[in-house]
Amino acid sequence: MTFLSHALVGASIGVALSNITGVDSNLTVPLNIGLSLLPDINLIWRKISDHHNDITHYPFLWVVLATIVWYLEPSPHIYSQSILISGLLHLILDTFGMTIGVHWLAPFHSKEFSFTQIHPQPENKSVKSKINQFHKSKHIYIELVTVLISTFVIWALF
Numbered sequence: 001m002t003f004l005s006h007a008l009v010g011a012s013i014g015v016a017l018s019n020i021t022g023v024d025s026n027l028t029v030p031l032n033i034g035l036s037l038l039p040d041i042n043l044i045w046r047k048i049s050d051h052h053n054d055i056t057h058y059p060f061l062w063v064v065l066a067t068i069v070w071y072l073e074p075s076p077h078i079y080s081q082s083i084l085i086s087g088l089l090h091l092i093l094d095t096f097g098m099t100i101g102v103h104w105l106a107p108f109h110s111k112e113f114s115f116t117q118i119h120p121q122p123e124n125k126s127v128k129s130k131i132n133q134f135h136k137s138k139h140i141y142i143e144l145v146t147v148l149i150s151t152f153v154i155w156a157l158f
Ligand SMILES: [Zn+2]
Pocket: 039, 040, 057, 090, 094
């Protein structure tokens, strides 16, 4: 998935959480956009081809963080709900990975899961060859559907 689809999904979670909890969307929308993008912060220190093999892409991290924050914050627990939902939805979207899946059982098991066929890394590692592979595989449609659904949710609930 791209930064665009992760950000739009985060915005739609923010709008939905605001509607459900009554917390101001000026907090929930930017919070969930940021949290939806946060797992990919490891692109600063990891290559794109292996950035799912890192703690920021372990569901365990987001569950533990959300649990800790849940006990530290008052009701309606907007931060812990946001960490859990935005963190895990990032990983669900990444499980539609083009060349890499997600280690859902890490750090306890290293098995990599993917909803779609994992294609080999392109021999030419240029951005252009990555974009070409994105167009040739079905992932462009998964991206489009994600963008359309999240845009609709934002439009319908905002
Ligand atoms: Zn990611």
